[in-house]
Amino acid sequence: MKKIAMISTGGTIAMQADASGLADSALGARKLLELANIERTDITFVEMEYINIPSPHIQIQDLVTLKELIEKAVHEEKVDGVVVTHGTDTLQETAYFLDLTVDVNVPVVVTGAQRNSSLPMSDAALNIVDSVLVASDDRAANIGVLVVFGSEIIPARDVIKEHKTAITTFRAIDFGHIGHVNNGRCIWARKPLIHDHYKIGENIASLKVPIIPSYIGQDSAAIRYAIQDNVDGLIIEGFGAGHVPQNMIPGLQEAIEKDIPIILTSRSRKGSMLTDTYGFIGSETYLRKMGVIFGEDLTPDKLRLKLLLLLSNNFTLEQIKHAFEHNFYN
Incomplete structure (x- = not known):
């Protein structure tokens, strides 16, 4: 039995359209899991609703607290993997900051969505399902923080938001993704060689x-x-x-x-x-x-x-x- 922490931070993946037709923050970790409708008897979840804001509003101190929350989930809740849901505008920054700072020995995955769940063919549920699968795969541990999007697995160091609206927006332009999710399985091709780690000084913000x-x-x-x-x-x-x-x-x-x-x-x-x-x-x-x-x-x-x-x-x-x-x- 795998225990996965689901940490929500807001962003498009957490948004739904209101009466005006405009999308705004609405869903936390629990509602996102309900949206994904994951039917797995071998996985349990620890739901952690951290913040619920558009990702352009995130500050450095928010990233510091998120890093601490991930480590708390691993060390105190004893989870086997972590999924962070996040807005796509600054997802690559948050993923890389976590990659540089988080000190855990379990998979850490960051994901999001380009289409909120009120839209037809939203990518929110699929990205959550794929991310949970990667976070529960032992092979995803100790290779740095990963971004899972459009069924591709990309190292946080390499990931770039390439397209403003396409659901395949995240790419590793130079070196490509290191694996993908297919037919309910993680298919791995390679491991990244560069992975730096630093402590966070008190004055960073x-x-x-x-x-x-x-x-x-x-x-x-x-x-x-x-x-x-x-x-x-x-x-x-x-x-x-x-x-x-x-x-x-x-x-x-x-x-x-x-x-x-x-x-x-x-x-x-x-x-x-x-x-x-x-x-x-x-x-x-x-x-x-x-x-x-x-x-x-x-x-x-x-x-x-x-x-x-x-x-x-x-x-x-x-x-x-x-x-x-x-x-x-x-």
Whole structure:
């Protein structure tokens, strides 16, 4: 007999249309399980209704509390797996934060829905059923937090919301899903090799790490404003394989001189960064020589969460650089 914790946090999966025809938060863990209509005599559930809000409203402190709730379910309720239901707008961030911080030896699955249960062909019930199946599979333990969506199993580190409304929105763009659910079974293809883990510092919710994009004509104004606002770190979303406009360089230099860690990623989602190919001002070679740290394949939102954790643990610049680059560069 497997015992699975069902933790609800709101989002589209928990929404139903009211008299106005607009969807809003309505369902908690118990109602979601009733919606899924899981008829299994070998699985029991611990229902935990944490919050019921749209996922754009979630704050860092909410993620800290969710992490603690998952660990409480495992250590005190003795569950064999955990399913977290969540809104899709920020699902990839919550899943990755949990992947970096949760310390349990049972499967942890995050899922949601693109269509609320008032709509025809809602994906809510199927995603819950699939997620429960994965969370009750021993092979899903100790490989990090997983996202189960559209019957695919995706590592939290890799998952990206790719489409605004499609029910197959979540993808691991570079490396693909690691398994899928079919005919009531989990079919596994591989295990992820990269899995980082960090403690959460007490000041994490007060740290400031903005994300600054690159575009034609971008300059140093946003960076200088961030410096004046006493930010603790910066995430820069550059071009291509690691480039930024030359007019951003003065601002980046000012941040580096103030020992503000700068993590670079690219708005191009597939592929790896270059390191020693181009030499122009703002190129990847130029930025690395300046002291910019490369975030490699992670999206800006995930880089921000990881940097917040590192800063909350008082990592030095050298330790931060190692944490982001050691899997990719010598």
